[in-house]
Each structure stands twice: as C-alpha cells, then as structure tokens.
Amino acid sequence: MSIEVTNVTKKFGDFVALDDVSVSLPTGQLTALLGPSGGGKSTLLRIIAGLDSADSGTINIEGTDATRLPAQKRGVGFVFQHYAVFKHMTVAKNVAFGLEIRKRPKDEVKRRVEELLELVHLSQFSHRLPSQLSGGQRQRMALARALAVEPKVLLLDEPFGALDAKVRKELRDWLRRLHDEVHVTTVFVTHDQEEALEVADEIVVINEGRVEQIGTPDQLYDEPANDFVMGFLGEVTQLGDVRLRPHDIEVAVTPGLAGAIEGTATRVLRVGFEVRVTVATSGGDVTVVLTRTHARQLELVEGTKVWLTAASGATTVPAMVAV
Amino acid sequence: MVDVSTPVKWLLRLVAVGYVFFLVAWPVGLVVQHTFDAGFDNLTEALSDEQVVGALQLTLMVAVWAVVINLVFGVGISLLLVRFEFPGKRVLSALIDLPLSVSPVVVGLALLLVYNGRDGWIGPAAESAGFQIIFDSPGMIMATCFVALPLIIREVVPVLHEIGDDQEQAARSLGASTRQTFWRITLPSIKWAVVYGVVLSLARSLGEFGAVKIVSGNITGQTQTATLVVEAKYQNFQQQTAYATSFLLILVSIACLVVVAFLRPKRTH
C-alpha cells in the first residue's frame, strides 16, 4: 500500500470536516476522491500532503509514518485547482524550482526540465511567463513542476475544475495516458462523477466527512453501497419502494406482469436517441428512459396508460422512508 | 499559508508597532495632551482669537470650493477616460497623476508665474478685467484644486472600470436619455467611490500649506488659512494657540480617516 490513512478526524471549530476516515490506496494506481462540494475531499488531500494537519489519526506514505512530517519532507507532488503558478518565473524556472531547491547539478536540472516539458507538450513555451499560457497549459506546467522532484505520490485537487468543458475532457484523457506512462501513485479530487468513472482505477466516495464507499468504477455503478452513492453516480428514480436507474424500468402498455405499477405518461420528451417519459403513479412521478425505437413500438404518447416494472438484473436500493 | 516562527513573529510585530508608535502615535498624542494642558482654556482662547476664527472660515471656504470644483471635474474626467476613446487619452491619464508628485512649493511658483498681476502670463489681463487671482482667494482655491486634483479620479476610475457599461447600455436600450442614464444608473453605482474621493479631497484641501502660502501672500487677517496660522502662532511664541489650532485640524483629519475606514467596504478576496 502506498498511502494509508487511518482514523483521521479533522475539525474546523465545531464543524467536523473529516470524521474517522480510513482509506488505503495501493501503489501505482490512479484513485479518485469523489463527492459533493464541501464533503471534505480537499481537506483529506491536504492532510495527506501535509498542508493541513489532522486532529487525530495517522498518515503513512510508502511505509513511513508521515503524520508529523512537514509538507517539505513528504515527497508528495501537489497540483492545485487554480494552478498556483510562480508568476514571476518562466515556465522552465517553474518546473526547475523543486530541483534547484534540492541543489541538483545545473546540467541535470536542465535536462530534466526539458524532458518534463516534452512530456507535458510545453517545450516551445519554456521561456514564456505563465501569464502567457492558457489555463490548460498552466495546469500542465504545474503538473510537470510537481513531477520534476519525482514524488512518491501525486495529489491533484480538482485539477481541471477551472477549465472549460472541452479542455477539461482533453486533459482528463491525457492524465490517464500520462499515468499509464509514469505510473506514479496518483490521487485526484473531483466532484464530477463522469470524470471519476472515466479516468480512475479506483474511486473513494466521500460525503459529509465520511467515506461512503470504495471500489472500482464498475463496482460503484453496479453495486452502490447505499442510496447516496447510487444517486451521486447517475440518475435515479423511485418506483414503488425501490430506487433504481430510469433505464432499468420496463414499460408495458397492457397490464399483465405481476407487481406492475400502473400510471399515466404525463410528459414524453425526446432527447437525442432516447425518450424520457414522466409517469404519474399513485406513488408519485417516475422517470423512465427508453430508446426511441422502443417508445415508437409502444406508441407511447402523453396520456397513454402504462404498467412499470423493474427490469430483471436492475441495480436497486431500498428507498429511504421520508427523506 | 506559510508562517514565520514565533520569535520572528514577535520581533516583526515589535518593530512595526514600535516604529509607528514613536513616529506617529506618541507625537500626535502629545499634541492633543498639550492642547488640554490647561483644560479647555487653550481651545476657548484659540476660538476667541479673531485671527484663528477668520483663518478657519477662510480655510473652510477655500476647501469647499476646491472640493466642489474637483468633484465636477473629477467625475467628468473619469467618465471621459473610462467610457470614451479619443486621441491623447493615455497621455491625459498619465498627466492627471502629475500633481501627486509635484512639490507644493513648485505648485505655488507655477501659479505665481502665470497669474501674478505684475508680470504673469495671464495675471495682468485678468486683473485689468477686475479679477485678482494671486494674493486672493481665487489663487488659493486654484492651488488647493491643483494639489487635490487626482484624488477623486483615482477613486472613481477603477469603480467605473469594474462595473462596466452593461447597465448603462441596458438603460439606453430601455429609452433612457444620457442625462437619465447618468443620474439613475451611473451615479448610484459610483456613489461610494465619489464619497471617499470627496472625503480624501477635503482632508487634503483643509491641510494644504506650501502652495497656499506662496499664492496667498500669507497676509494676516486676510489670506491666512488655518495651517498658515499654526505656523505664524508658533513662531510668534503663542504655542498654546498653535497647539489648539493644530488639534482642531488633527480632529478633522482623523474624522476623515475614520469616515473612510468605516464607509469603505472591506477588501474582498
């Protein structure tokens, strides 16, 4: 295990930001800390990096107890949401910073900086000031800067949060490929479930200072531990006394199946290749998603009477009573 | 945030507080203390001295005129600089700041050279039209305007930049005239900046000394402002009156500071 977080608790005044959190992250993996804003993801990441200290609990990095180590000595690379560039230094100087601090020989620094700029595709910008780079370029520079000192672990706090959707998606794929190349243990924070599902080997879902579930993207999606995880990873609707994904509901236009719930389609909305139907039932509105072909076969229009059942093999969790 | 170690922190704190205490706080406190050496006698005496009272009235008159002129000019120039493009704008915007770095003595000399009635560039013509500038209030008002010129502009321009012209264009599109747009949209949004600017200008105007000394001729009982009276009284060995008058000026300037400190919204991060 590369990073062991054991029973970490952190309070800001009376507010409990992390409540007895334990996580272990295996070496060489790309892990996402996923959860809603304010859930404590950044706090956990900063405690791992030594930028904040835990009230209780321990941090172990690559077998050494790092709980009391200052940030300078932990050997972690940290990438911030807003890049945290050194504005008065050129791109090359930014990347060289950590190496110069360590008093590495000049030619080694030069070679390493060139290598890294190559890696993040910024070679031709080495003499520019950060202000002359776009947001995505700045973040790649920040990444090169963090990688320069060969950290044991790389921590990224919403690294793409400040970028626009397109660049964000590009960089996300690029991070995945970079990780496959460099293999450094990486933890990144995100509140975007799509980002986590696409990029991470493993996801830690954090909410209100607690770990809700740890698992691979598939595990999380298919076997959510609870209602919260299920809701956070994708759309959910409630059918009778279970909650399930809208595309896991079977629709029939004739009664027949045992346990089917009867309702009336009140809204039929075509979104691209799928059709979203709102069905009014005695237990409230249910959202159903079908393919367009399927909807056409059923001749589904507003006002049609329908009978709904959960598809066999659907992921369901019991609905919580009176939320 | 990276912090310094505790002993260094205490050292820095001590240096900062100590320096300001010995340079500013204690000396100002002493003047206040001297004013009340004999209870309220010094103050009442000063306030019954015709020379002092006249000077205070003159100071107020000059300052109010200067502030009003700078207000109109300042708001107007700010709008022109931010909302319009015209050739020479950059130069004008740089020149506007010039008065901040010109010595008051040079300001006085400059006005004297142009407006004196004997051999000035414009002075003799103005005087033959029955308009005395130097050694009279117009000159003093001009000198005061000069030294306080950029203060309102420096407050208003950044705010105008910040609010942009979206609201003004929206008002225009709704049929508001230029005048209506100014009074109903622009002015309310720069209101506080204008108020700060005015308070700053007032403090600066009430306290001007060097420039006014030169253009006023420093004629006792006629063109002597409060600051000139402080000098005269002190050199006349009427130090108690000098302290009392200074106290009044300190009071006004600290009041201005407090107004600014409380009205100005906290810096947002």
Added chain:
Amino acid sequence: MTSALIGASEVARPASPEGRRPRRFRRSTPRNTLTRGAGLGLGIAMIWFSLLVLIPLSAVIAAAGSGGWDRYFSVLRNDQTWAAVTLTVGQAGIVTLVNIVIGTVIAWVLVRDQFWGKRLLDVIIDVPFALPTIVAGLVLLSLYGPNSPLGIHWAFTENAVALALAFVTLPFVVRTVQPVLEELEADVEEAAASLGASRGTILRRIILPSLAPAIAAGAALSFARAISEYGSLVLLSGNRPFETEVVSVRVLTFIENGNNGSAAALASVMLFVALVVIVALDIVQRRVARRG
C-alpha cells in the same frame, strides 16, 4: 486613504487566477468615440486642466529655460543650493531605504499577523496622509523638540529632516505592499512547500519577488514625496543654510527674494525628478501587468 493618495492602484491589483487575457492583446489604434456632449465636456475639462496645471507648469519650464544653461549652472553651483540638493537627496534616500524595510515589515504584520490593536495600527498608518504637513512638523516637535519627554532634542538638526520625511512618507510602501500581500495566493506558497522549499526559501524566492514591484513603486513614491517635502520641515528643521535647508525651502527663498528665474530653474529640476518617478512607475506597472 490608501491607493488613492499613492497612485499605485494598478500595481496593487493582480490579475485573477483564471487565465484572463492581458489587456494589451486588445489594444487597438486610438479611435475617437466621443459624442458631441462628451466632446464639449472634454473641451471644458481640458481648458480647466490647462489653466490649472499645464500652463503653470509650462511657465516654470519657460522661466527656467529663459536663462539658458548658464542659469542652471549658476543656480546649481551656488554652494548653498548645492548643499540643499545633497541634503535633500541624501535624506530622502536614507528615508526611502528605511521605508523599504520597515514599510514591508509593517505590511507583513498587518496582513499575516493577528493581535489586539491591529486594526488601530492600520488606521494610524494613514494619519500622515491626512494630517496637514505643518501640523506634522508641530507634532514631531512635541516628542523630538526642545521639550521632549524622551530628552531627545533633534530640532534644527539633520535628524529632524530625516524624521519629518519619514513621517510624511510612512504610508507609501505599506499601502502599496499590503494589498499585493493580501492577494498573494496561499496555494502558491503551499506549492513551493510541497516542492521542498523551506520557509526562508519561500520568503526569498516566492514572496519577496512577488512583492518587489510593489516595494519599488512604494519606494519611488516615497522618494518623490520626500524630495518635494516642505510643510513638515518649516517648524522642525529651522531651515539653517548648509545644515538643514532642503530644496523646497531654497525655492521658496528664491521666490521671496523675487528671484523667480532661479526658483524656476531649481523647481524644474524637481519637476524632472517627479516626471522620472512617474515614468518609472508606469514601467513597473506594465511589467507587473505582463506577469498577470
């Protein structure tokens, strides 16, 4: 009473963390977008500005130039004037150095430290801006003059000149550095720390370089103000020729003797220095703007 008086609001305003495009990319050739009303307003404003500032300052240059170079030399070669110039520049230099160090320390304390009375300290810093200069002189006399409770008698000495200049220039460096320090992003320092930089290294390589333009701007303003100071010195320094007489006082003496030409010659030198300061500030601000 901060950036308004010290004229450095641009220095004090760093760009947002987002990659905002620097303005200069958008700079187009000067166009004219004045409406008729605005044009009229600009005309009136320019007439007033000319009458108040441009014509009088030109008059100083003209009066100074009317005597040719000879007058410059004779004015500056005068021993008493030369003594005043060296005294003023020397003391202004010393005071500016003091301000660079102490002003930065005060700004640091105001931004990074927390203690009882900090808010009061913050307000007191502005007192020298708001106080009439003649009152400033009187105020300093009360602690450093003949009746000093400290037993220090610096009135009419060179120290008095330094004291007065230090008083009136106190806020400049503090008020240019303070907002920049406030806007320094904590994560930049944290980034340096996670790369292994010690406190000292972070201070030297990250914080001070970020503050340098603001410190330079504050120092320039402080120097410009110091060499042009007059009011606070009147009561305190005694204006003793060769000892405590500064350039402003020299100019005033020329005026009082009816020697406007010499006054203008000396004044134009001071104007020139003011101009150099403005240009230097503009350059600093552009460089900072480039950093974004």
